[in-house]
Amino acid sequence: MADTRDIELTVNGESRSATVETRTSLGDFLRQALGLTGTHLGCEHGVCGACTVLVDGEAVRSCLMLAVQAKGREVTTVEGLSNPDGTLHPLQDAFWRNHGLQCGFCTPGMLTSLAAFLEENPDPSEREVREAISGNICRCTGYQGIVDAALDAAKTMREG
Amino acid sequence: MGVRYVGAEVQRMEDPRLITGHGRYVDDITLEGMLHAAFLRSPVAHARIGSIDTSRAAELEGVHRVLTLADFPAELQKPMAQLYPAPPIEHNKTQYPLAHDEVCHVGQAIACVVADSRAIAEDALALIDVDYENLPAVVDVRTALDADAPKAHADLDTNLMGRLGSKFGDIEEAFAKADHVFSASFMQHRGGCHSMETRGVVSRDDPWGDGLTLWTSAQSPYLIRRALAAWLGEPEERVRVIAPDVGGGFGPKAGFYPEEIVIPLAARMLGRPVKWIEDRREHFVSTTTQRDQHWELEVACTSDGRMLGLRGNVTHENGAWVPYGVLLPFTSLVPLPGAYAIPAVDVGLDMVFTNTVPNSPVRGAGRPNGIYAVERMVETIARELDIPPAEVRRRNYVRADQMPYATGALLRDGSPATYDSGDYEGLLDKVLELSDFAGFDERRAKAREEGRYLGIGISSCIEDTGVGPYEGTTVRVEPSGKVLVQTGAASQGQGHHTMIALIVAENLGVAPEDILFESADTGKFPHGIGTIGSRVAVNVAPSALDAATKVREKALKLAAELLEAAEADLDIENGIVSVNGAPDISIPLGDLAVKLAPMSGVKVPEGFDPSLEATSYEGSKGAPIASGANVAEVEVDIGTGEVRVLRYSVAHDCGVMINPLIVKGQIEGGVIHGIGNALFERMIFDDQGQPMNTNYGEYLLPLASEMPRVDIVHQESPSPLNPLGVKGAGEGGTIPAAAAVVAAIENALSDFGVVIDDYPVEPQYLCELIDRGMAQAAE
Numbered sequence: 001m002a003d004t005r006d007i008e009l010t011v012n013g014e015s016r017s018a019t020v021e022t023r024t025s026l027g028d029f030l031r032q033a034l035g036l037t038g039t040h041l042g043c044e045h046g047v048c049g050a051c052t053v054l055v056d057g058e059a060v061r062s063c064l065m066l067a068v069q070a071k072g073r074e075v076t077t078v079e080g081l082s083n084p085d086g087t088l089h090p091l092q093d094a095f096w097r098n099h100g101l102q103c104g105f106c107t108p109g110m111l112t113s114l115a116a117f118l119e120e121n122p123d124p125s126e127r128e129v130r131e132a133i134s135g136n137i138c139r140c141t142g143y144q145g146i147v148d149a150a151l152d153a154a155k156t157m158r159e160g
Numbered sequence: 161m162g163v164r165y166v167g168a169e170v171q172r173m174e175d176p177r178l179i180t181g182h183g184r185y186v187d188d189i190t191l192e193g194m195l196h197a198a199f200l201r202s203p204v205a206h207a208r209i210g211s212i213d214t215s216r217a218a219e220l221e222g223v224h225r226v227l228t229l230a231d232f233p234a235e236l237q238k239p240m241a242q243l244y245p246a247p248p249i250e251h252n253k254t255q256y257p258l259a260h261d262e263v264c265h266v267g268q269a270i271a272c273v274v275a276d277s278r279a280i281a282e283d284a285l286a287l288i289d290v291d292y293e294n295l296p297a298v299v300d301v302r303t304a305l306d307a308d309a310p311k312a313h314a315d316l317d318t319n320l321m322g323r324l325g326s327k328f329g330d331i332e333e334a335f336a337k338a339d340h341v342f343s344a345s346f347m348q349h350r351g352g353c354h355s356m357e358t359r360g361v362v363s364r365d366d367p368w369g370d371g372l373t374l375w376t377s378a379q380s381p382y383l384i385r386r387a388l389a390a391w392l393g394e395p396e397e398r399v400r401v402i403a404p405d406v407g408g409g410f411g412p413k414a415g416f417y418p419e420e421i422v423i424p425l426a427a428r429m430l431g432r433p434v435k436w437i438e439d440r441r442e443h444f445v446s447t448t449t450q451r452d453q454h455w456e457l458e459v460a461c462t463s464d465g466r467m468l469g470l471r472g473n474v475t476h477e478n479g480a481w482v483p484y485g486v487l488l489p490f491t492s493l494v495p496l497p498g499a500y501a502i503p504a505v506d507v508g509l510d511m512v513f514t515n516t517v518p519n520s521p522v523r524g525a526g527r528p529n530g531i532y533a534v535e536r537m538v539e540t541i542a543r544e545l546d547i548p549p550a551e552v553r554r555r556n557y558v559r560a561d562q563m564p565y566a567t568g569a570l571l572r573d574g575s576p577a578t579y580d581s582g583d584y585e586g587l588l589d590k591v592l593e594l595s596d597f598a599g600f601d602e603r604r605a606k607a608r609e610e611g612r613y614l615g616i617g618i619s620s621c622i623e624d625t626g627v628g629p630y631e632g633t634t635v636r637v638e639p640s641g642k643v644l645v646q647t648g649a650a651s652q653g654q655g656h657h658t659m660i661a662l663i664v665a666e667n668l669g670v671a672p673e674d675i676l677f678e679s680a681d682t683g684k685f686p687h688g689i690g691t692i693g694s695r696v697a698v699n700v701a702p703s704a705l706d707a708a709t710k711v712r713e714k715a716l717k718l719a720a721e722l723l724e725a726a727e728a729d730l731d732i733e734n735g736i737v738s739v740n741g742a743p744d745i746s747i748p749l750g751d752l753a754v755k756l757a758p759m760s761g762v763k764v765p766e767g768f769d770p771s772l773e774a775t776s777y778e779g780s781k782g783a784p785i786a787s788g789a790n791v792a793e794v795e796v797d798i799g800t801g802e803v804r805v806l807r808y809s810v811a812h813d814c815g816v817m818i819n820p821l822i823v824k825g826q827i828e829g830g831v832i833h834g835i836g837n838a839l840f841e842r843m844i845f846d847d848q849g850q851p852m853n854t855n856y857g858e859y860l861l862p863l864a865s866e867m868p869r870v871d872i873v874h875q876e877s878p879s880p881l882n883p884l885g886v887k888g889a890g891e892g893g894t895i896p897a898a899a900a901v902v903a904a905i906e907n908a909l910s911d912f913g914v915v916i917d918d919y920p921v922e923p924q925y926l927c928e929l930i931d932r933g934m935a936q937a938a939e
Contacts, residue, residue, distance in 0.1 A: 023279065037188035038181020040407070042356045043440040047856035050356055078181035092179040096171055099825045103653025104178030105185065105356040105407030134865035137856065139356050139408050140653050142832030142893075143864040145825055 007071040011036070012080030020067040027051040027062035029070075030077055038078040038108050042137070049136030052109035053077050059116040078108035081115060091115055091153040100149035102140035110136050114150050122158055126151060163733075165662035165672065166884070169821040172658045173672060174651075183405040186360040186377045191433040194362070195224055197423060198281035198436070200271040200288050201445060202263035205299070205515040205849025208314065209261050209270070210291030217273060217287040222280035225430055226288065227272045229258040232425065236392070243387060243416055244485025248322040253313055253513070255481045257418040257425075262314055263292075264480035265516050266851055267445025272422050274434055297515035297849035301452045301477040302347075304512045312480055312513035321478050321511040324486060326493040328568030329504025334469025338460030342540045343472075345456040346917040348529050348898075350522055351841030352449035354861055355652070357407020358438035359417065359447055363424040365431070371398035372424050373683075378403045379414040379650055380690025385682045387416040388424065396682075403680035409652035410833075411521035412448045414692045415484050444854035448484070448520035449843055452477040453492065453529050457507070459537040465545050465552045469504035470497060470537065478511045479518035486511065488519055490572070491693075492526025495895075497567055498534035499584040499620040499787060500556040505569065515849040523833050524623075524891040525693065528898060531621040532919075535899035538620075539906070543915075549618050549903065550588060550597070557584040557620070564880075571783075577624075579785045581877040584620060587789035587811040590873045591618075595791035595809035603793075613796045614806070615908025619900035623786040625814075625888025626698025626881075628779055631688055633700060635664055635707040636773035637715070639757070641735050641750030643668065643675050645704070648688020649696045650680035654890065655822045656696060660704045662819065663884075667708035668715075669732030670749065687777070694786070694888025697818060702778040702882045710774035715752050718765060718772075722747060722755075784879035784887035786814045790831075792900040796908045798930050801923030803839055803905055805868045808897075813875040815887035820874070823889045828870045830893020836862040837894070838901035842920050912937065 008017040011034060018033050025044075030036045030053065042050030044063045051062040054076040081089040091111050094100065101107040110133060117124070117132040124132065129150045130143070138146060177183055214226040229237050240254045259270045271288055275281035296310035303309055304319045312319050335341060362375040372394075378384055381401040389399040406413065419436055427434040438447065457472035476489045489511050496505050538556070542549040558565045560583040569577040592598070597616065604614045634646040645664050649656055661675040678684050689699070712732060719737040720727040729740050738746035753772040755765060764770050791809045796802070810827055817823045840860035844852040853859040870893075878885025902916050905926070912933025918925065 021279070031187075035190075036181070037185075038183075040185070040357070041187070042358075043856050045440065045855050045857070048356060048440075078179075082180055088179070095179050096175045099172065099821050101175060101178055101653075102655070102825055102829065103355070103357065103406065103408040104174075104183050105653075107178055108181055111179065130864040130867075134863045137356060137861050137863065139354055139410065139833070139861070140829045141825060142828035142830070142862075142870060143867055144828045144870060147864065 005068045007068055009070045009072060010074045012076055022066065022068055024067045025063050026065040026067050026070050029067035030062060036077050036079055040105050040108055042106065049113060050106050050109040052112045052136065054112055054116055057116065057119065059113045078111055081111055089115065090156040091149065094149040094153035094156065098145050098149035098152055100141065100145040106136060106138045110138065110146055118154050118157060122154060124154060163666065165666045166818050170658060170662055170819055172655050173661055174655065174657045185357055185405045185407055186362055186375050187437045189362045189375050189404065191362065191364055194433040194435055195274050195276065195430065196278040196281050197272050197274045197426060197434050198278060198285055199269045200285045201442065202259065202266055202268045202270055204263065204292055204294055205266050205297040206295040207263050207292040208295060209259060209263060210293055212271060213289040214271060217284040220280065220284045220287060222276040223273060223284045225274045225426065226284065227258065227422065227426060229256055229260055240418065240421070241387065241391060242485060243383065243483065244487055246486045248324050248486055249482060250320065250322040251316055253482050255418065257421040264312060266849060267442065267517055269418050269446065272426060274426050274430060299514055299516065299845050299847055299849050301475050301512050301514060302454050304514055305510065312515050319513040321482060321513050322486065324489055324493060324509040324511065325507065326496050326569055327506045329469065331469050331471050331504040331506040334504040335460045338468050339463040340544065341458055341460050342544050343458045344536055344540050346536060348453045348455065348532055348919060349842055350450035350528065350837050351843055352444065353410050353412035353447050353522060355408030355410055355413065358440060358443045359413060360437040361419050361423040362433065362435045363427040364433040365424065365428040370400065372428065373400045373402065374420065374424055375402045375404055376420055377406050377413060379409040379652060379692060381650055381680050381682055382648055382688040383690055384416050384420055388420060391421060400683040403650040406650065406652040409691065410523045411525060411692065413652065414690055415448060415520050441854045444859070445517055445851055448518050450488065450519055450522040451516070451843055455533050457533060457537055459541065461541055465541050465547045465555055467500055467502045467556050470502055471506040474507065474509040476509055476511050477514055477519065479514060479516045481518040483518050484520040488521045488526050490526065491521065492529045494624055495527050495530035495622060496534065496569065498531055499558060499622050500534065501558045501562065516845055521692065523830065524894040527623055527891065528834065528837065528895045531895050532899045535619050539903050550592065553588060553618065553620055554585055560586065579622060580782065580879050580881055582785060582787045582813055583875065583877060584787055584789070587787060587813060587875055588620065590875060591789040591791050591809050591811035594811065594871055594873050595793065595807065597791060600793065613798055613908045614793065615796065615904040615906065616791060616793050617900045617903025617907055618789065618791055619896035619903065620789045621787065621896035623694065623888065623892050623895055624783045625694040625786050626780050626784050627693045627695050628699065629689065630777040630779045631696060631699040631703060632685065632775060632777040633660065633703040633707045634685065634773060634775040635668065635711045636771065637711060637749045637753040639750050639754045641674065641748050643670050644678070645675050646678045646685045647700055648680065648685045649700050650691050652691060654691070654696065654826070655819065659697060659818050659822065660700060663701055663704040664708040667705055668712050670735045674735055694890035697886050698784055698882060698888050699779045701818060701884050701886055702780060703776040705883060706776035706778040707774045710776065711772060714774070715749055715772060718752050718755065718768060719747050721765070780882040782881045784815060784881050786887040786889065786892050788812045788892050788896055790896045790900040792904040794901065794904040794908055796905060801926035801930070803921060805835055805901060808868045808870050810870060810872045810893065811875060812872060812892055813877050814889040814892060815879045816876055816885035817874065818886060824872060826889045827872055827893040830891055831870045831897050832862045832867050834894040834897020835867065835901055837920060838898040839920050909933065
């Protein structure tokens with residue numbers, strides 16, 4: 001019989017509780033148990049960054065964290081980035097305007113990684129943005145649209 | 161005519177779903193009662209399989225079935241069919257969906273476990289006992305044809321899969337009258353797919369209802385329908401293949417894989433839906449890749465550097481199986497003679513089996529290889545004759561006034577290969593200006609004072625795009641006034657929804673947001689080919705234009721009768737037909753749709769077919785030839801061998817741009833892929849065929865921190881082959897990139913006489929070349 005634990009956590013502002021297998025990753029838990037399929041698993045070994053979510057505000061690879069480790073924590077996924085009224089997060093809007101995505105698979109991880117980064121560094125240089133997403137692989141865009149979007153969003157957020 | 165969208169930078173219509181986490185990729189699909197599959201794959205490159213014992217795995221709690229080939233219905237225990245039969249294939253080795261009695265590469269599927277969860281299925285894999293009798297493996301393409309080389313297949317006495325060639329003009333005469341003959345030999349290695357979404361399949365069988373349905377992360381759903389239906393011996397109409405949102409394709413998702421047989425068969429045998437999602441290690445060992453080519457070329461030229469002839473031979477690594485015909489090797493020779501008017505070419509190509517994962521095109525297919533080869537010879541001439549590389553190119557380009565230019569080569573269908581339009585020297589001028597080529601000597605000298613080595617390299621390319629025969633579009637106005645637009649063409653991120661919707665919106669006279677878009681579902685649109693070879697805009701756009709125009713004409717004709725006005729006096733804007741100058745006299749398209757699709761007892765207007773709709777398969781009268789000229793500027797650390805691309809400039813010509821925003825994205829992404837090929841991506845096997853780098857810590861993909869900005873300038877030479885004047889844009893970034901980067905590295909290291917004969921150019925290799933150059937200089 002699989003080893004399980006009961007956990008409670010907050011996901012996108014909602015309190016959730018579940019019984020999870022101890023070996024289940026946070027990414028699998030979000031996708032399969034909670035149906036939050038916006039978080040994507042690209043490599044499952046912590047390099048590609050597609051599965052990045054925010055745990056207590058920090059960017060975390062949900063493929064490398066177990067669901068049980070999220071007990072009592074606050075998790076934000078791409079579905080929780082936009083405002084409750086449905087308006088887009090400045091990063092989402094900037095990705096749209098700057099053609100910051102093509103296939104869209106790496107996009108949720110890019111958005112969450114950059115959301116955490118811009119909290120810490122609201123006025124980054126292009127070089128800093130490139131370093132910030134150096135743990136997120138995009139095969140489609142060549143990164144330029146993403147970098148432009150991040151700089152654009154930072155400006156929007158600074159200007160409030 | 162209403163609002164014009166074609167040519168404008170319009171934000172993509174598919175994005176709102178994708179940026180909010182509401183895309184629907186294959187792993188996002190969950191069906192009632194769905195089970196999960198995992199595959200046992202060969203851990204060795206070449207072995208005979210003695211026995212497979214699945215009994216312990218089958219007993220594990222939560223396991224529903226363990227499948228081997230022997231568990232298939234007897235009539236289905238057969239190899240897969242060749243997708244693209246071709247005369248050059250001498251040994252048509254296709255694999256069994258699950259291994260029969262021999263495995264020929266690490267990663268070949270042997271058994272499939274179906275269980276309650278993926279985790280349980282993977283647990284069960286460890287309980288399957290396979291008796292392998294190891295056989296010698298062949299890995300290196302350069303020695304695979306040696307008489308004593310191990311054979312990739314136990315029942316073959318050769319590793320030669322077949323031979324191709326490209327031959328035109330009088331090659332003997334060209335070499336006889338040449339002032340100079342220069343030769344070069346070099347390896348080219350292109351890596352794998354590495355779409356961020358791996359492959360994956362969900363299948364459901366409903367024998368009394370819809371039949372077999374397959375959701376698969378694929379570029380060519382219609383090819384998969386055809387191949388699967390044929391393999392099963394069933395009508396295509398009973399097999400529905402859907403490509404949902406697909407997280408990148410780049411070529412390897414254009415084929416038909418064993419899992420696309422095994423998973424539907426498992427769903428059928430178990431009577432429950434089954435899902436399989438490839439994990440990243442599986443992607444390295446079971447998704448097709450590109451890998452090695454060894455080129456040996458000679459170029460004949462005049463004393464002023466004009467090329468007269470090109471001849472030589474290519475050894476092409478095919479991998480273990482031939483899943484995809486000869487498309488990849490063929491496209492390596494198609495680009496010859498590149499952007500140049502070389503009167504004679506004779507290049508042969510040997511396709512060679514190795515015990516490695518089978519090959520298929522990756523972004524650009526063989527075109528980056530063919531262009532790299534031609535550009536290498538241009539660089540060789542420039543170096544040997546001490547003529548600036550730009551000048552050698554100018555002396556050899558096909559000129560704008562020669563268009564349309566028949567190269568002398570023949571296409572697969574026997575028609576002459578013809579460059580339809582373009583101005584290659586114009587592109588060179590543009591990119592030299594964009595890259596401030598003239599200012600490079602100063603930048604270089606300044607850097608040298610700081611002990612830094614800068615280099616600059618040029619590359620020119622042509623790209624045959626838009627291979628036929630067709631894609632299609634249906635445009636149908638609904639009673640609501642919304643317009644349903646359907647096509648077979650699958651998107652893996654290229655923005656087809658936006659591209660097609662804009663053409664329909666502009667030509668029908670509706671708002672883009674009133675368009676409902678459906679694609680890549682064989683159950684909804686009857687025919688399609690696939691998203692390969694930069695072909696979708698070229699093939700779909702004319703069909704969308706034609707279908708929208710036909711619907712417009714039909715709407716105007718009916719509205720003219722109803723509004724008692726002349727057709728010529730009517731216009732359609734924002735979905736409403738009105739009389740010019742009398743906007744109150746109008747009728748919405750939705751009302752016209754109702755009149756053409758009435759309910760019981762109401763007549764369809766006289767002289768009209770039912771439904772306000774049209775379907776078109778209009779396409780392009782041949783393959784439009786896109787072109788480009790690129791300049792890479794690099795810095796090489798001569799101590800560590802590290803190469804940094806400082807700036808990258810592109811002059812690109814894909815004819816008329818439908819959406820410049822999308823074209824820009826395609827070029828930027830393509831260039832970075834090409835830089836990855838030039839500097840990073842190498843799939844390494846040991847001499848036993850064991851892959852050495854099956855994760856992203858060890859297989860290096862381009863990262864944002866290492867990549868330059870890409871500056872782009874466009875030239876628009878409309879294609880005369882289709883009504884929109886478009887050419888393909890999907891691969892023109894990748895095709896010339898490796899050649900430009902490698903030329904730039906050589907330029908940076910010209911003091912050391914460095915000539916590069918292999919890419920990706922890894923630091924250790926570069927250090928060896930630098931050391932050798934320093935030693936020679938010291939002597």
